[in-house]
Amino acid sequence: MIHYHAIVKGRVQGVGFRYFVQSEATHRGIKGWVRNTEEGHVELKVEGEEQAIHDFLQAVRKGSPFSKVTDFQTNPLTEIAHYSTFRIQGY
Numbered sequence: 001m002i003h004y005h006a007i008v009k010g011r012v013q014g015v016g017f018r019y020f021v022q023s024e025a026t027h028r029g030i031k032g033w034v035r036n037t038e039e040g041h042v043e044l045k046v047e048g049e050e051q052a053i054h055d056f057l058q059a060v061r062k063g064s065p066f067s068k069v070t071d072f073q074t075n076p077l078t079e080i081a082h083y084s085t086f087r088i089q090g091y
Contacts (some may be wrong), residue, residue, distance in 0.1 A: 003047040003077040008060060010070035012042045018088045020064035028052040031083035035090060047080055 008017070013036050021034045021044060030053065032046035044060075046053060063069040 011068040015066040025086040
């Protein structure tokens, strides 16, 4: 089990990007959360099996059909949060 924090920049607000992220996470059995930031980015924290997380992060980096990802920053986290679901949060 691994845990990651990511910031996604580009055209990622107002285009259904958080729902895309939630769908990709749910499809792969990944738990965590995603939210818009006040700066216009999308932030997420996810945990799951290593291969599932790497595949998920690759899909998020590529983006959804209506988004345009221009910068994608990821950081592995050392502690596991034991999220029970994947959800969309507010700011």
